[in-house]
Amino acid sequence: MANVIIQEELCKGCGLCVRACPQRIMRLSKTKLNSKGYHPSEVGDPAKCTACASCARTCPDVAIRVER
Amino acid sequence: MAKKLMKGCEAIAEAAIQAGCRFFFGYPITPQNDIPEYMSVRLPEVGGCFLQAESELAAINMVYGAAGAGARVMTSSSSPGISLKMEGISYIAGAELPCVIVNVMRGGPGLGSIQASQGDYFQATKGGGHGDYHAVVYAPSSVQESIDLMQNAFDVADEYRTPVMILADGILGQMMEPVEIRPAAQKKEFHKDWATTGFDPQKSARPRAVVNSLYIEIEELEELNNRLQQRYREIEQKEARAELYHTEGAEFILCAYGTVARICKTAIALLEQQGVKVGLVRPVTLWPFPSQALFDAVGAPSVRGALCVEMSAGQLLEDVRLAVKNEREVFFLGYPGSRVPAAEEIAGKILQLKGGC
Amino acid sequence: MAVVFEKTPVLTDTVMHYCPGCGHGIVHRLIAEAIGELGLEDKAVGIAPVGCAVFAYRYFNIDMQEAAHGRAPAVATGVKRVLGPESCVFTYQGDGDLASIGAGEIVHAAHRGEKITVFFLNNAIYGMTGGQMAPTTLLGQKTTTSPYGRDKEHSGSPLRMSEMLATIDGAAYIERVALNTNANIVRAKRAVKKAFETQMAGKGFSMVEILSTCPTNWGMSPAEAMDWVESDMIPYYPLGVLKEV
Secondary structure (H helix, E strand, O other), X not given: OOEEEEOOOOOOOOOHHHHHOOOOOEEEXXXXXXXXXXXXXXXXXXXXXXXXXXXXXXXXXXXXXEEO | OOOEEEEHHHHHHHHHHHOOOOEEEEOOOOOOOHHHHHHHHHHHHOOOEEEEOXXXXXXXXXXXXXXXXXXXXXXXXOHHHHHHHHHHHHHHHHOOOOEEEEEEEOXXXXXXXXOOOOOOHHHHHOOXXXXXXXXXXXXXXXXXXXXXXXXXXXXXXXXHOOEEEEEEEHHHHXXXXXXXXXXOOOOOOOOOOOOOOOOOOOOOOOOOOEEOOOOOOHHHHHHHHHHHHHHHHHHHHHHOOXXXXXXXXXXXXXXXXXXXXXXXXHHHHHHHHOOOOEEEEEEOEEEOOOHHHHHHHHOOOOOOEEEEEEOOOOOHHHHHHHHHOOOOOEXXXXXXXXXXXOHHHXXXXXXXXXHHO | OOEEEOOOOOEOOOOOOOOOOOHHHHHHHHHHHHHHHOOOHHHEEEEEOOOHHHHHHHOEOOEEEEOOOOOHHHHHHHHHHHHOOOOEEEEEEEHHHHHHHOHHXXXXXXXXXXXXXXXXXXXXXXXXXXXXXXXXXXXXXXEOOEOOOEOHHHHOOOOXXXXXXXXXXXXXXXXXXXXXXXXXXXXXXXXXXXXXXXXXXXXXXXXXXXXXXXXXXXXOOHHHHHHHHHHHHHHHOOOEEEEEO
């Protein structure tokens, strides 16, 4: 079981994690907005996550933590 | 202790080493090449580091890095090279770093001459680089004094966390005089917990060190500036120095520094022979300027006027006029470029003033 | 639950000011991780540049110095000569800092074989000042000071710093990497570590050139910018090891 924890307040909605995810399960939230006005990213389909941490490694704001 | 015949530049370098300087970064430029050359021999002997940088600009930035890492460090150059260093010196002042910078002045402006001048007074004392800052400026007048002031220079730099400049000239740098290198009476210890020596969050007794002059928040920059200004007021109170030479009962007061002050002393002797009493106020610190000493000397009842003599078009002159205020008229004998005043010329000017007043 | 990835303590908690999708944050993290993994935290001193990364001293939990524009290699030289071979001194510079105003200092640091590590962030533009042409701007690339596209006749071809510095004897390790794919990020991390190891082994000057992005001044989204690195930058700035002794 993989757990991807995104610190929404640090996210700048850059979308690099969305681009990097090999499973294509990352997306920018359509509904949430953080206090800076960005749509933070979220894991669209947690069951498909393999904890490869590609999202975390490309995140320029080190906003993602990955556990398995 | 036996005296040794030493060239000004070499004495400056040796005195720096005696004062604990172990790092020198510089670049060749006449007439101070003896300083880096001497350092290249001596520093390895004492386990220090000499590096000829790719330019004066690189050298001052190496000084910044070394000073930031806690070392006693020095650079030297001459007028055009000092101009190149100005950005770096402003950074050193803004980052509150200690260091010593030696300027062996030559003629300017521009490429100028390779002979002595006193044309860098404004640059040295009014900042030179950008922003509100000062370097403490010492103006030795003999090779012995250059040596004696060097210990001061490093101590003052460390005590106040400020750049210190030794303003010499090509004559002082190249002349040879018998000197004694006297060890410092008391070696001061400075604990530099602000230096970037390596930080372990678990073990370090001090906070993480950041050496920096960037203060993007206006309030923080104002705070830095207030801190610097406070320090400068303290330096003005405690570190201003001047030599008073034959000022008692003098009819005229000469004001000059460095090599020109020596020539003034000869002029004073010549005038003495003719029964004219003339004194000299010789600033030893150009910044802080010994305004009070000059004001008191020129304001004495016997004094009829002051004569400022310098190898420039009138830079020291402005500080003399500011210090003397309305006490007496300040006359001027200036030698811009590199022509050296003759003692007879100075004496002649006094006699002319005496006749005229 | 085992931790697969978490933030290294060698980065401070200060929120980074970089634009969304900027490569600086990634590279800061790689450097910080490498310092931690090599146990160099209390040996490391970083020199911050003038450029977007001017506040780099806020983000690394190590002693740092802020250098004047272009002079970081000289400042690093001063630090390294004082602290000695046990220390790990690195500079972090952009393309204006390193390849323009600092062109003299970087050449001479390599020339002296200065045992420092240089991280050269090449994003083919001047970011902080609003998108002017850099020595590394590509031919035809439009910037605020090359509005018609960089013209070879007018301002020369882009400068390949890694190739140039690799010709210098004192350079012990130079590699060019990129951040546009997961695999490239892994390779970049490896290069960062290798550069530090080169320094600690006393071999000489080490540099990692990292092809990075400036989405804001390129006028692209972060994802598009990463794609542009692949389509336009890598062909001109090939990845790989340029020098290794």
